[in-house]
Amino acid sequence: MEIESMVANSALIKAREGGGSKGRSCKWKEMLRFPHISQCMDLAKSIERDYHSLCVKQPIGKKLFQVFCQSQPDLQNYVSLQDTLVRSSNQCIPIVQKHLQSCIQNLELDPCGDVFHDCKEELHKYLSGEPFIQYQQSMFFDRYLQWKKLERQPITKHMFRQFRLLGKGGFGEVWACQVRATGMMYACKKLEKTHVKKRRGEAMALNEKQILESLDTRFVVNLAYAYETKHALCMVLTMMSGGDLKFHIYNIGEPGLDTNRVCFYAAEVCCGLIHLHQQSILYRDLKPENILVDDKGHIRISDLGLAVRLSKGSLVRGRVGTLGYMAPEVISNGRYGMSADWWGLGCLIYEMTAGQPPFRARGEHPKPSEMERRIQTELEEYSNKFNKVVKGLCSLLLTKDPKERLGCQGSKGKEVQSHPFFKKINFRMLEAGLVDPPFKPDPRQVYCSDVQDIDEFSTVKGVTLDRVDSGFYTKFNTGSNPITWQNEIIDTGCFRELNVFGPAGTRSPDLDW
Numbered sequence: 457m458e459i460e461s462m463v464a465n466s467a468l469i470k471a472r473e474g475g476g477s478k479g480r481s482c483k484w485k486e487m488l489r490f491p492h493i494s495q496c497m498d499l500a501k502s503i504e505r506d507y508h509s510l511c512v513k514q515p516i517g518k519k520l521f522q523v524f525c526q527s528q529p530d531l532q533n534y535v536s537l538q539d540t541l542v543r544s545s546n547q548c549i550p551i552v553q554k555h556l557q558s559c560i561q562n563l564e565l566d567p568c569g570d571v572f573h574d575c576k577e578e579l580h581k582y583l584s585g586e587p588f589i590q591y592q593q594s595m596f597f598d599r600y601l602q603w604k605k606l607e608r609q610p611i612t613k614h615m616f617r618q619f620r621l622l623g624k625g626g627f628g629e630v631w632a633c634q635v636r637a638t639g640m641m642y643a644c645k646k647l648e649k650t651h652v653k654k655r656r657g658e659a660m661a662l663n664e665k666q667i668l669e670s671l672d673t674r675f676v677v678n679l680a681y682a683y684e685t686k687h688a689l690c691m692v693l694t695m696m697s698g699g700d701l702k703f704h705i706y707n708i709g710e711p712g713l714d715t716n717r718v719c720f721y722a723a724e725v726c727c728g729l730i731h732l733h734q735q736s737i738l739y740r741d742l743k744p745e746n747i748l749v750d751d752k753g754h755i756r757i758s759d760l761g762l763a764v765r766l767s768k769g770s771l772v773r774g775r776v777g778t779l780g781y782m783a784p785e786v787i788s789n790g791r792y793g794m795s796a797d798w799w800g801l802g803c804l805i806y807e808m809t810a811g812q813p814p815f816r817a818r819g820e821h822p823k824p825s826e827m828e829r830r831i832q833t834e835l836e837e838y839s840n841k842f843n844k845v846v847k848g849l850c851s852l853l854l855t856k857d858p859k860e861r862l863g864c865q866g867s868k869g870k871e872v873q874s875h876p877f878f879k880k881i882n883f884r885m886l887e888a889g890l891v892d893p894p895f896k897p898d899p900r901q902v903y904c905s906d907v908q909d910i911d912e913f914s915t916v917k918g919v920t921l922d923r924v925d926s927g928f929y930t931k932f933n934t935g936s937n938p939i940t941w942q943n944e945i946i947d948t949g950c951f952r953e954l955n956v957f958g959p960a961g962t963r964s965p966d967l968d969w
């Protein structure tokens with residue numbers, strides 16, 4: 457390894473270790489200083505007063521509403537009920553009693569389900585009434601507005617430290633970065649403005665950003681910030697320290713992964729696809745380099761540039777994706793729906809198991825027309841690396857006719873999860889993030905090619921950026937993504953350290969007029 461690469465890697469490893477409070481700039485408190493409450497009045501007027509969004513969905517909002525309830529003697533019990541819904545106190549008994557019957561019923565119907573669903577609903581119904589009104593007149597809501605104001609600060613590149621290059625894609629590069637104020641590590645996907653313009657990638661870039669910001673699941677990378685620099689559009693995403701699956705399949709030991717890992721990754725990808733499909737999003741770009749591994753060994757789907765939102769039950773046309781992984785119905789340029797992703801999952805499981813993709817031998821580069829022919833007419837071959845069960849699953853997913861394919865029979869992917877290959881997986885636990893991954897990346901290793909082996913990005917000449925382009929950049933440049941930003945503030949400990957009020961529950965000076 458060259459010295460340049462070693463230096464870049466050790467800087468990244470060190471930053472990752474110190475991630476959190478150690479990685480904060482010495483000026484972090486200034487960067488996150490609350491604006492005076494008088495400066496938050498525009499926000500107070502404009503934000504939507506929606507209980508669910510303010511007090512349930514947004515992590516900082518939820519915390520402040522809880523602190524508020526705890527400060528009210530008559531609401532304290534509701535908070536503890538909400539927290540545990542088990543250690544219920546006398547005051548809450550009527551709610552529990554009222555729903556006891558339905559709890560028992562739920563238990564009988566599905567012992568792993570959300571038994572307390574109705575209880576929780578009732579609780580929210582109560583809290584969203586009078587308590588929510590009182591909350592909005594309290595100093596806790598003022599504090600919420602201050603955080604919200606910080607959240608909405610314009611984002612510039614100066615707010616981040618940049619580390620090594622992690623990968624390269626169609627329109628630009630992905631770099632490791634760290635937020636100076638909080639110490640949080642992220643990956644920044646930079647799209648060169650000139651490249652985007654030359655290759656007419658505007659709609660695609662905006663599409664990727666908008667779909668990412670609409671999602672909130674542990675199986676797809678989160679978008680934390682979207683901003684622009686003079687030369688690039690930047691999407692700041694969940695840092696996936698374990699690198700992509702292509703690296704794991706081909707660059708560590710013999711090509712391929714052991715069955716336990718194949719099963720675990722396939723199961724998590726399956727959950728990710730089901731989630732996307734539930735939101736009517738077709739992913740269309742499933743392949744090992746787009747599936748990323750985090751520091752604990754969980755995976756997330758990334759690269760949503762080709763994803764499309766379908767109107768309910770409708771189909772789409774378009775020969776997009778990466779040829780080797782395109783489904784027959786995509787190649788034949790007809791209309792298709794979610795079936796294309798289940799084919800993609802078949803390709804992924806095949807490649808993780810075999811250490812090579814289906815329809816193409818290692819090192820072989822058939823002409824596109826030949827690849828198309830093979831995908832549409834040839835049966836894939838299975839080496840002795842495939843046991844009976846995984847072979848069974850692959851051949852069901854790689855069924856040429858989408859109507860016959862596993863995953864496409866109307867149960868929205870549940871039938872894939874029920875395949876014997878996944879019999880060891882408890883999907884409910886998996887969805888809650890409670891299953892231990894079979895492989896944990898080494899925190900001292902950097903799971904990507906050496907810096908100098910990732911090609912330089914060529915510069916585009918003869919493209920000038922104009923007013924029309926700025927209009928599009930403005931749409932892209934929306935700054936922090938609320939839920940991800942609030943989680944960053946909480947997870948790095950900044951919330952705990954900064955969210956202090958005056959002594960004994962009095963207002964702090966920045967909340968006083």
Ligand code: ADP
Binds near residue numbers: 643
């Ligand atoms: P493109 O749309 O151009 O294919 P990707 O989003 O797939 O770009 O990123 C290219 C490569 O960069 C990926 O294959 C992966 O190796 C790396 N990469 C992308 N996002 C991340 C991330 N969040 N964390 C770590 N590495 C990443």
Ligand code: MG
Binds near residue numbers: 625
């Ligand atoms: Mg990609």
Ligand code: MG
Binds near residue numbers: 625760761762
């Ligand atoms: Mg892409």
